[in-house]
Amino acid sequence: MHDGVFGEGRAVRWTLIALAVGFLVLFLVLPLLAVFAEALRRGAAAFFAAFDDADTQAAIRLTLLVAAIAVPLNLVFGLSAAWAIAKFEFPGKSVLISLIDLPFSVSPVVSGLVYVLLFGAKGLLGPLVDDWDFKIIFAVPGIVLATIFVTFPFIAREVIPLMQEQGTADEEAALTLGASGFRTFLTVTLPNVRWALLYGVLLCNARAMGEFGAVSVVSGHIRGLTNTMPLQVEILYNEYNFVAAFAVASLLAGLALVTLGAKSVLEWRYGDGLARVHRH
């Protein structure tokens, strides 16, 4: 029932498909290809030479370190928040739900600014931090904090709706059969949400490695010390070192593609194990 009054005619259908695909090719596919094309513009040797640079290597290491701290922490936070929200009733629950979404509605620049205002030299907690002789702003801890903040919602948002759909019947059964609360969580709750959890971790990781605005504000851009990969891309680009900038960028674009691929596989194969409604 695709033709005539029940559907669009062939010509209309293909015109619309061509328009939509054309728009996506122009806005998504070509820019994506351009990242790799620009990175390889001067050949493979120039591409690989970009990674011989010590500052670039330091940036890659820092990005991996930040993601290795931020993602597991948000896994724990996100899972705890989701568990509390989906399985229990408590006062202030709706406030907590809105708070989880907060980083999505705040400009990354403002997210970074908040930490500068808190921990910066003139910040509210600045004097305290000075006493500890422990730098947060313009240092790695600030980058980690800002990254945790902006990536906080990713895991919680995937897991909360799924846990809410699943309800508490499985847990009640396990408890009735004599399992302890912790065992119930490990053997019932956790396996039930494993695919949604993986999905959230993927998105969280992509954002953690790619975050620019918030990290840029707190980093101080010290070469070899506080530059993450996206910040290194900016520096190389502003130095007109385009091949190197796009070489680093192509790693990040590759990560984005892997993330999208894994996400699509999860959606096709384990769609039932994911929340039906995704909000971004």
Place this chain on the structure above:
Amino acid sequence: MRRYAALTWGQFWETVTAPRTLAAYRLSFGASFLAAAINGVFGLLVAWVLERYDFPGKRLVDGLVDLPFALPTAVAGIVLTTFYAGNGWIGQYLEPRGIKVAYTPLGIVIALTFVGLPFVVRTVQPVLQDFEREVEEASATLGAGRGQTVFRVVLPALVPALLTGGALAFARAVGEYGSVIFIAGNMPFVSEIAPLLIVTRLEEFDYAGASAIATVMLIISFAALLVINSIQAFSRRRFGHA
């Protein structure tokens, strides 16, 4: 040492209504609105094509829609700039015709359209999926042409999702920084967005000024969030879905 809470109301007002700040707000909100509108039109089109038609490579296209969520904004920024610069892949065809994109407000709209692209598609898609085909058939049986059915039966039901997606894209665009600063040119009064002005003030150690500009942006973002939530609440009452 002076702390930033030290702004009086008068100073606060002076900061947020300074001509340069106002120009930045106007640009940020204006460009974000335009980008959201473009995404409204094309997002609806893409969602429609993905939900209603079959064509080769459909799954690939569907997966690609989320690219702007996965691609770091700095990467999007440099690649779009390279793309639309005077000697770039597309810029070389546009500039001889007098259309300058990179380093102008038009470039900002392009970058914001890119980052907001998935929102409308992903909010409209599930609604379209759940839409009862019987309703369309009923409309056709009652003598409506296809155009009438689409524009008077299907599209009105999609309006709340369309508005929600547009508002999400708008909210994201207003705060966007990474993808814009490369393509914008960043000239005060012309192509300087509000988040960049915050960063500029921070780099001048004018924490009070940065916070004041950020405060106004936060208030407007929360207002946008409120609008989104009320559209969704209305939609749940009226159509039974968000």
